[in-house]
Amino acid sequence: MNTLPAKTVERLSEYRRTLMGCLNAKRNYIYSHQLASLLHITAVQVRRDLMLIGYSSVLRKGYDVRELIDTIGRIIDSEETMNVAIIGIGNLGRAVAGYFKGKRSKLNLVASFDNDPQKVNKVISGVRCYPYQEMEKLMGELNIRIAILTVPADYARETAENTIRFGIKGILNFTTVPLNVPSGIFLEEYDMITSMEKVAYFVKENRF
Amino acid sequence: MNTLPAKTVERLSEYRRTLMGCLNAKRNYIYSHQLASLLHITAVQVRRDLMLIGYSSVLRKGYDVRELIDTIGRIIDSEETMNVAIIGIGNLGRAVAGYFKGKRSKLNLVASFDNDPQKVNKVISGVRCYPYQEMEKLMGELNIRIAILTVPADYARETAENTIRFGIKGILNFTTVPLNVPSGIFLEEYDMITSMEKVAYFVKENRF
DNA sequence: TAAACATTGTTATTTTATTAACAATAAAAA
DNA sequence: TTTTTATTGTTAATAAAATAACAATGTTTA
Structure with a gap:
């Protein structure tokens, strides 16, 4: 995978924390526009960022919150601590x-x-x-x-x-x-x- | 004057503080490339930012440190505190x-x-x-x-x-x-x- | 079933920011 | 005095980032 743009990396960090909040609130799926609105950015921005990390949703069901958290982790975290x-x-x-x-x-x-x-x-x-x-x-x-x-x-x-x-x-x-x-x-x-x-x-x- | 780009405003804040350091060190003139190198950016960036606030140097003598500090102040500070x-x-x-x-x-x-x-x-x-x-x-x-x-x-x-x-x-x-x-x-x-x-x-x- | 709808992934466009290029010009050197 | 040099201000080119556009497609509604 190519290195991601710095701004995308920053947003991924924010997506992940927002998504963890969703999990706590027992929300298991989320649409791009919902995630966007929690962060006060646009849905396109969210979709574009997730495209860059190759994450795909089940069409019309939104993103699987837990899965997306994991995917983001695989991208931005290192293997070992x-x-x-x-x-x-x-x-x-x-x-x-x-x-x-x-x-x-x-x-x-x-x-x-x-x-x-x-x-x-x-x-x-x-x-x-x-x-x-x-x-x-x-x-x-x-x-x-x-x-x-x-x-x-x-x-x-x-x-x-x-x-x-x-x-x-x-x-x-x-x-x-x-x-x-x-x-x-x-x-x-x-x-x-x-x-x-x-x-x-x-x-x-x-x-x- | 039009509103400045956010990034330029940020740099102006940094220029000013760097220039105040120069004044303390009794340096009264500074070239764009010197100011740039103190901030680890390029000289073009400095010149471009200063162009946007309409500041001019005496050619080949560099910028007048005190004057530039004042000019930046007039741009980014408000009249009253x-x-x-x-x-x-x-x-x-x-x-x-x-x-x-x-x-x-x-x-x-x-x-x-x-x-x-x-x-x-x-x-x-x-x-x-x-x-x-x-x-x-x-x-x-x-x-x-x-x-x-x-x-x-x-x-x-x-x-x-x-x-x-x-x-x-x-x-x-x-x-x-x-x-x-x-x-x-x-x-x-x-x-x-x-x-x-x-x-x-x-x-x-x-x-x- | 067919039509309308909502949502996604991606390409195209626009905007913003940075960097390069260069003419103008005064100082210094020859 | 003429030439060279260093520096600036600005326009042009490039790169990065954000936004818009839209085809694809499964869901829902009629």
């Missing part, structure tokens, strides 16, 4: 950690790192916090593949370089410092200030 | 509040709301937390235009509807629940789980 660490377990790090409570099936938060002695060697938001100095050793031992960067801006670049040196393959950068990474490392950045200023701009303009 | 509230001052809310410390010039965080008696009427992360019940009254009094939604998923929809009823014009939704809003309200959503699963997918695929 993928281990994740949070670097910097301040407010933001703890918030992110909280999302792992609901058990992301194949994504495993296995460690956090910090250099605050108050935090080190404690379990914070459900995950053990290790001293920053042990990162090198533990990245290997725990087979950590993804780093979530929630350190203060001043440490962003240095920390990112370290995680890469210690073998990380993907970084989710929540700091406001833009990173660049060598090829072979996947980088996803999210900047909250940008989002806030964007909202302010469009509110001011009031046409969008 | 725009007031913001954080709804739900848990870990994520506190993390967001932290970004206002550095004083977003025209974006003012004036309140947070929560219904935890432990938090109410205290100053948390630099902002006073008011009881959820007072939202209606204070949204008007404090002239709050933008709501940042950092409540637990179960409250997302209800809370969003309330903020809209109380006069908010823009929502930045950090919950994992997709919202839909009436026209005239600007909605920006960010879903951390989606980002994490996206990173996991591309790490697994290892071609992007």
